[in-house]
Amino acid sequence: MLEFFPFKRTIPFMSWGKVTTMISLVTFLFAVWALWEKGLNLGVDFTGGTVMEVHTSQPADLPAIRAALEKTGLPEVSVQTFGTSRDVLIRLPNKGEANASETSNRVMAALTPGNPAIELKRVDFVGPQVGKELYDNGALALLVVAFGIMAYLAIRFEWRFALAGMLANLHDIVIILGMFAFFQWEFTLTVLAGVLAILGYSVNESVVVFDRIRENIRKMRGATVPHIIDDAITRTMSRTIITHGSTQIMVLSMLFFGGEALHNFALALTIGILFGIYSSVLVASPLLLMFGVKREHFIKPVEKKQEAVV
Amino acid sequence: MNRFPLWKYVLIGITLVIAFLYTLPNFFGEVPAVQVSPVRTTEKADTALLGRVESALKSAGLGYQGVELAGNSIKVRVASTDLQIKAKDTLQGALGDGYTVALNLVSASPEWLSSIHALPMYLGLDLRGGVHFLLEVDMKAALEKAAIRYQNDFRTELRGDKIRYGAITRQGDAVTVHFATRDQRDAALNKLANVFGDLAFTPEDQADGFTLAARLKPQAQTKVQEFALQQNITTLRNRVNELGVAEPVIQQQGASRVVVQLPGVQDTAKAKDILGRTATLEIRMVDEQADPTAIQQGQAPFGDDIVPLRGGGKIAVKKDVVLTGDSITDAAPGFESTSGQAAVHVNLDGKGARIFKDVTRENVGKRMAILLIEKNVAEAITAPVIREEIGGGRVQITGMETAQEASDVALLLRAGALAAPMQIVEERTVGPSMGAENIRKGFHSNLWGFLAVTLFMVIYYRVFGLFSSIALAINGFLLIALLSMLQATLTLPGLAGIALTLGMAIDANVLINERIREELRNGATPQAAIHAGYDRAWGTILDSNLTTLIAGVALFWLGSGPVRGFAVVLCLGILTSMFSAVTVSRAMVNLTYGRKPRLAKVSI
Numbered sequence: 001m002l003e004f005f006p007f008k009r010t011i012p013f014m015s016w017g018k019v020t021t022m023i024s025l026v027t028f029l030f031a032v033w034a035l036w037e038k039g040l041n042l043g044v045d046f047t048g049g050t051v052m053e054v055h056t057s058q059p060a061d062l063p064a065i066r067a068a069l070e071k072t073g074l075p076e077v078s079v080q081t082f083g084t085s086r087d088v089l090i091r092l093p094n095k096g097e098a099n100a101s102e103t104s105n106r107v108m109a110a111l112t113p114g115n116p117a118i119e120l121k122r123v124d125f126v127g128p129q130v131g132k133e134l135y136d137n138g139a140l141a142l143l144v145v146a147f148g149i150m151a152y153l154a155i156r157f158e159w160r161f162a163l164a165g166m167l168a169n170l171h172d173i174v175i176i177l178g179m180f181a182f183f184q185w186e187f188t189l190t191v192l193a194g195v196l197a198i199l200g201y202s203v204n205e206s207v208v209v210f211d212r213i214r215e216n217i218r219k220m221r222g223a224t225v226p227h228i229i230d231d232a233i234t235r236t237m238s239r240t241i242i243t244h245g246s247t248q249i250m251v252l253s254m255l256f257f258g259g260e261a262l263h264n265f266a267l268a269l270t271i272g273i274l275f276g277i278y279s280s281v282l283v284a285s286p287l288l289l290m291f292g293v294k295r296e297h298f299i300k301p302v303e304k305k306q307e308a309v310v
Numbered sequence: 311m312n313r314f315p316l317w318k319y320v321l322i323g324i325t326l327v328i329a330f331l332y333t334l335p336n337f338f339g340e341v342p343a344v345q346v347s348p349v350r351t352t353e354k355a356d357t358a359l360l361g362r363v364e365s366a367l368k369s370a371g372l373g374y375q376g377v378e379l380a381g382n383s384i385k386v387r388v389a390s391t392d393l394q395i396k397a398k399d400t401l402q403g404a405l406g407d408g409y410t411v412a413l414n415l416v417s418a419s420p421e422w423l424s425s426i427h428a429l430p431m432y433l434g435l436d437l438r439g440g441v442h443f444l445l446e447v448d449m450k451a452a453l454e455k456a457a458i459r460y461q462n463d464f465r466t467e468l469r470g471d472k473i474r475y476g477a478i479t480r481q482g483d484a485v486t487v488h489f490a491t492r493d494q495r496d497a498a499l500n501k502l503a504n505v506f507g508d509l510a511f512t513p514e515d516q517a518d519g520f521t522l523a524a525r526l527k528p529q530a531q532t533k534v535q536e537f538a539l540q541q542n543i544t545t546l547r548n549r550v551n552e553l554g555v556a557e558p559v560i561q562q563q564g565a566s567r568v569v570v571q572l573p574g575v576q577d578t579a580k581a582k583d584i585l586g587r588t589a590t591l592e593i594r595m596v597d598e599q600a601d602p603t604a605i606q607q608g609q610a611p612f613g614d615d616i617v618p619l620r621g622g623g624k625i626a627v628k629k630d631v632v633l634t635g636d637s638i639t640d641a642a643p644g645f646e647s648t649s650g651q652a653a654v655h656v657n658l659d660g661k662g663a664r665i666f667k668d669v670t671r672e673n674v675g676k677r678m679a680i681l682l683i684e685k686n687v688a689e690a691i692t693a694p695v696i697r698e699e700i701g702g703g704r705v706q707i708t709g710m711e712t713a714q715e716a717s718d719v720a721l722l723l724r725a726g727a728l729a730a731p732m733q734i735v736e737e738r739t740v741g742p743s744m745g746a747e748n749i750r751k752g753f754h755s756n757l758w759g760f761l762a763v764t765l766f767m768v769i770y771y772r773v774f775g776l777f778s779s780i781a782l783a784i785n786g787f788l789l790i791a792l793l794s795m796l797q798a799t800l801t802l803p804g805l806a807g808i809a810l811t812l813g814m815a816i817d818a819n820v821l822i823n824e825r826i827r828e829e830l831r832n833g834a835t836p837q838a839a840i841h842a843g844y845d846r847a848w849g850t851i852l853d854s855n856l857t858t859l860i861a862g863v864a865l866f867w868l869g870s871g872p873v874r875g876f877a878v879v880l881c882l883g884i885l886t887s888m889f890s891a892v893t894v895s896r897a898m899v900n901l902t903y904g905r906k907p908r909l910a911k912v913s914i
Contacts, residue, residue, distance in 0.1 A: 003827075055741075055743075102582065104739070105578070105579045119741060119743070122738075122741060122744055123737060123738065127736055130444065130735050134870065137868045137869070140868055141865060141868040144864040144868065145861045152856060153857075190803055190876075193803060193876050196865050197861060197865075199861050200861025201814060201861075203857040204814075204858065205854075207857060208853075238824060242770070242824070243821070246767070246813060246816045246817070247813035247816075249759055249763050249813065250762075250809050250812055251809075254759065256758075257755040258755040261436075261748055261751075262755065262802065266806075
């Protein structure tokens, strides 16, 4: 039997509680700082504007392209290569609604004389109103998912578990967002979908551990709560790492083979999965302990009949 | 202990066969085809049309591989893209303007698969190339347009009843009529309130006279706006048909938006040009009494508008609209028989023809202007003198400079007018090469990821790992089969969703396998360990999948476009993975180990 994680003894995770809480607090605060200070580099989906990708037959002459575009009078054009030297990304912010939709035609008309073989690969134009709506809906989706999962955990387990699980997962989400803010990676609608998927996925891990804690509470009668939690984490550890590993394999495959279109989506998932291991083990459970989970929460005491006071 | 009753195996077997059959069409690829569909939605593609298509192709000596009637269109398969273009030209020539002939791709899967409705998934624009537009209808303008109509109607009604009135002014969507006396105003209120039930009237006493303000009631406003949206959708449909796109999507989204998707369109500039035109046509009488110098200075006589005349100069036209583009049933470019000038031949509907006949009879010798209004700017295309009464609803408009212009005007008229202006609020264009690249990369990321996971599982869990991997592959088949059955649109995020679900699906098997190992470690017999492993893991699998399902449902609910595609795949993937990871892998385990009562060892 091949085993990567043959833990024979229970690992005292809970005694490291102070250290791990410190670590997550620091990373969390760092992420919050990055979000506050730098902000998310929101993609065209949310801000509105135009993004175009063109392909030239020769390595692109960026200064010439910039000069050609400047003549069209379009404001604040940014031009950069994208992936290869022959793929060019052109970004234009939303300036006034008039004729924004004709921008791509104007850009192509300006570029064609200098580059006869130029090929339009992609245009994304989003009006400011639509962008704002998507942004609001995205924020709402995040909230709905968070509350939905919390409600589910509260019903399935108990409110302490729900709160601990949710906080641990929000910690993951904030860290993903913080990384995107810190490195100024582009945050698009697809990345948001990835973040929400992580929110669902990351809870899986907490649920597996919680499930085992509940089972241990019923089974390990003499043990203290921290020991019960330690045991639950140790027993599920190899499973946690293997499942995360296999999901990570898929996601890395997307990161390497999926092309530019899936790159940031895969990136968000990668960070989410890495932190998912950590948070489900070392954030959710200490929180649970902090909230004061007790054996009685699961083993229903025999209800005493209230005696009438005579 | 680890045995399934026969019916369970049979059920799993049937599921797998069905899944395999419905996944199959996705692997056959596509062949070039020509699609014929009637321009008007009221007409149907039928077997008679099928016959015409076949005979046209035969008489042109074009070989084709198959003809099928699908939905409201006919698809002709051909062997090569060269033949495809020839067939398109042949059919367009033979069938005429009443039909849209477009290039298309159809599944190359054999006919028996199509006959059981096993069809490949529909590829989204990001995978096949094309344009996606989101257009927003200007609802304020729709109300203003209605107000202008009432402005004209008030004039007619009040004049008909000989009620004296002053100016009729309009501000936004409110129309105000001015009166000199209170009695006139009250008489007008009586009359108008009777005729126009949709309007709310507010009489007011001003210092310099009496006014009556009219505005649409809220329900009527909603109705006007709904109508404007529907009219615009119809118009867009007509315009898109002119472009000859194989499978266009034109759908309402929300209260004021329309989605237009044009797969395979490469000339986006032309598509935008045709869709974005907000032109309407109006026929109005020229005011012959107007002072020419005042017109040149831009001073409009009372009750007139001044518009530029194509080819130079300005003319004054009456505010009253004789006819609008709504009355036009057909328009075709052509040439005037005597002068050989480019012209547009217009057919009017019954009501329009009657009005036109009356107006031309009463105004022989006077001039009539045909106005083209694009983006709220009016221009008189031509202002011919009426020589005689024109009956029968057949009108010829001259004044176009070139044949191309005549054909553009004809297209515009034929496509109908927009009830309110629209603007593009979102555009996404994906070039065909980019689409192909997206498919290839999406497919590869799935393939390599799957192979890596399989390799790991087999090395780590041996026979159980193999079972898990097979279950994972089956999960992939089930998911694709389900998506194909639902005829879902596969997008790039959808492909990412498949990869992600496959990655997450193995989670259930890892849970089970780890549980079995643990039971073995605790000294359980192999049979008991297998049983307990599957049994105990089930609750956990259910819990963890349900949380992801919650995220998926929320994404579907609040997401838009491609994100929705991702959400659908995620949700379906969770359902199929629960089935394949628990039931299918268990079936394999049971078949292998279940019959041995005293199992000494399992390979895990």
